[in-house]
Amino acid sequence: MAVTTASPPDPRTALDPTAHAWLDESTTKVAAKPAALRRLFPAARRRCGHGRLTEHWTVDEAARAVLLIALPLRGQPLADEVTLLHRHGDPAEQRAILRTLPLLDLGDLALPLVRETLRGNDTTLIEAALGPYAAAHLADAEYRQAVLKCVFCEIPLDRVSGLDSRADRELARMLADFAHERIVAGRAVPPDIRPLVLAFPDVIGGRAELQHALKEEG
Amino acid sequence: MPRIFDPHIHMTSRTTDDYEAMYAAGVRAVVEPAFWLGQPRTSPESFYDYFDGLLGWEPHRAAQFGIQHFCTIALNPKEANDPRCLPVLDELDRYLAKDRVVAVGEIGYDSMTPEEDEALARQLQLAIEHELPALVHTPHRDKATGTRRTLDVVRESGIAPELVVLDHLNELTVGMVLDSGCWAGFSIYPKTKMSEDRMVEILREHGTERVLVNSAADWGRSDPLKTRKTADAMLAAGFDDDDVDKVLWRNPVAFYGQSGRLELEDPKPDEAATFQGNSIRRGGA
Numbered sequence: 001m002a003v004t005t006a007s008p009p010d011p012r013t014a015l016d017p018t019a020h021a022w023l024d025e026s027t028t029k030v031a032a033k034p035a036a037l038r039r040l041f042p043a044a045r046r047r048c049g050h051g052r053l054t055e056h057w058t059v060d061e062a063a064r065a066v067l068l069i070a071l072p073l074r075g076q077p078l079a080d081e082v083t084l085l086h087r088h089g090d091p092a093e094q095r096a097i098l099r100t101l102p103l104l105d106l107g108d109l110a111l112p113l114v115r116e117t118l119r120g121n122d123t124t125l126i127e128a129a130l131g132p133y134a135a136a137h138l139a140d141a142e143y144r145q146a147v148l149k150c151v152f153c154e155i156p157l158d159r160v161s162g163l164d165s166r167a168d169r170e171l172a173r174m175l176a177d178f179a180h181e182r183i184v185a186g187r188a189v190p191p192d193i194r195p196l197v198l199a200f201p202d203v204i205g206g207r208a209e210l211q212h213a214l215k216e217e218g
Numbered sequence: 219m220p221r222i223f224d225p226h227i228h229m230t231s232r233t234t235d236d237y238e239a240m241y242a243a244g245v246r247a248v249v250e251p252a253f254w255l256g257q258p259r260t261s262p263e264s265f266y267d268y269f270d271g272l273l274g275w276e277p278h279r280a281a282q283f284g285i286q287h288f289c290t291i292a293l294n295p296k297e298a299n300d301p302r303c304l305p306v307l308d309e310l311d312r313y314l315a316k317d318r319v320v321a322v323g324e325i326g327y328d329s330m331t332p333e334e335d336e337a338l339a340r341q342l343q344l345a346i347e348h349e350l351p352a353l354v355h356t357p358h359r360d361k362a363t364g365t366r367r368t369l370d371v372v373r374e375s376g377i378a379p380e381l382v383v384l385d386h387l388n389e390l391t392v393g394m395v396l397d398s399g400c401w402a403g404f405s406i407y408p409k410t411k412m413s414e415d416r417m418v419e420i421l422r423e424h425g426t427e428r429v430l431v432n433s434a435a436d437w438g439r440s441d442p443l444k445t446r447k448t449a450d451a452m453l454a455a456g457f458d459d460d461d462v463d464k465v466l467w468r469n470p471v472a473f474y475g476q477s478g479r480l481e482l483e484d485p486k487p488d489e490a491a492t493f494q495g496n497s498i499r500r501g502g503a
Contacts, residue, residue, distance in 0.1 A: 039348075042315035046479065088266060088312045090273055091494060121495025 064096035079109035135162025226432035298337035323353025405434035
């Protein structure tokens with residue numbers, strides 16, 4: 001599983017001594033008493049900052065990931081704590097939770113959070129939800145719908161985990177039909193769906209204009 | 219034009235026209251205290267959705283009009299009497315830790331019941347634990363007695379008086395509040411509570427130290443421009459621009475600044491901006 005790509009970079013490299021000490025102290029508190037996270041998790045952005053740490057992680061997200069990983073819980077008790085943090089979290093907190101899901105021992109218990117996110121319209125949250133956790137746990141039909149939603153929301157598909165192993169013929173068919181609709185409407189076809197469709201060329205059928213559009217820059 | 223910080227206004231109940239008029243009048247920052255909605259809530263979940271709105275959608279809306287929006291979070295005194303709502307007290311920890319929460323409030327008394335005693339004392343302790351100021355509502359009925367009793371509870375709680383504002387004061391309650399070391403808040407209303415002319419008289423008598431003036435505009439008869447109208451009344455009565463700036467900007471900044479969470483750089487309105495994918499535009503998402 002591509003967990004390594006989801007692992008947060010160590011936020012401590014970006015923290016000043018005060019913030020560094022706060023994060024270390026907070027991690028210790030959470031390890032001793034999980035409920036301490038309810039106060040500490042929302043405060044992390046204010047305490048540690050919210051600048052960009054790497055291309056895909058901000059400092060606050062990485063700091064919150066460190067706090068979540070410090071929870072001495074697994075399975076249902078962990079899912080309960082994480083679910084309530086998500087319920088009462090603002091979008092930045094929810095983003096950090098969704099990004100950290102693959103690093104927590106949750107089984108499929110956090111799938112409701114992924115599904116709730118996929119019903120919404122916040123592209124930053126949808127992108128955060130479609131990491132290795134969703135790739136490992138979403139059912140086939142849900143995974144396909146999630147990919148299609150990304151295409152509609154203009155989320156680049158290279159941000160979606162698991163396409164190498166999970167993109168199947170049915171997804172290719174859905175994307176081909178989507179591309180066909182776009183062509184008929186005189187609208188552009190996003191280039192990043194091409195390889196997914198062309199992996200199953202039979203889904204194009206006899207639609208010459210579709211074949212042309214998908215292959216022209218491929 | 220004066221710069222104005224309205225330290226108590228319920229923007230959730232107001233329109234985008236109000237935001238436009240407020241900006242035009244000089245309002246650049248507001249604090250929206252959590253309060254009741256004119257109709258009782260019947261479950262804690264309603265509060266959580268409300269708190270989420272005060273921290274999410276409403277600051278987003280305000281920013282589109284160039285106004286910084288902060289909030290205070292609490293279980294209000296009226297609904298502290300409803301056992302169905304009491305579990306809210308157990309979840310306040312989560313909300314009081316959030317970035318744009320600059321005080322615990324509105325807390326205080328409505329009918330001065332034992333339930334209200336308990337909720338007030340407990341939430342003052344939360345203010346101490348979270349190192350936040352407290353916004354304390356004084357009752358409409360039996361106001362002088364209620365204000366005295368509030369000051370007793372504040373004293374017993376151990377919170378520093380400079381971290382507490384007692385709000386909705388009048389000529390009869392201002393003296394005891396300022397003497398206690400707490401801040402004195404005044405809600406300027408079209409017909410009730412306090413008018414801008416009476417406010418000017420109070421400022422003449424008691425000075426401009428530790429005084430906050432707000433519109434407390436909400437879903438009832440109220441006027442979100444009462445802060446500016448009070449500024450105008452002050453100038454007409456001989457106060458100068460610096461006095462106006464102190465009462466309507468520097469004082470609220472000093473009071474809520476004690477939270478360490480006021481970030482007052484100008485928001486940049488962006489018509490394309492969304493909150494959770496939703497925007498204030500019509501016909502769009």
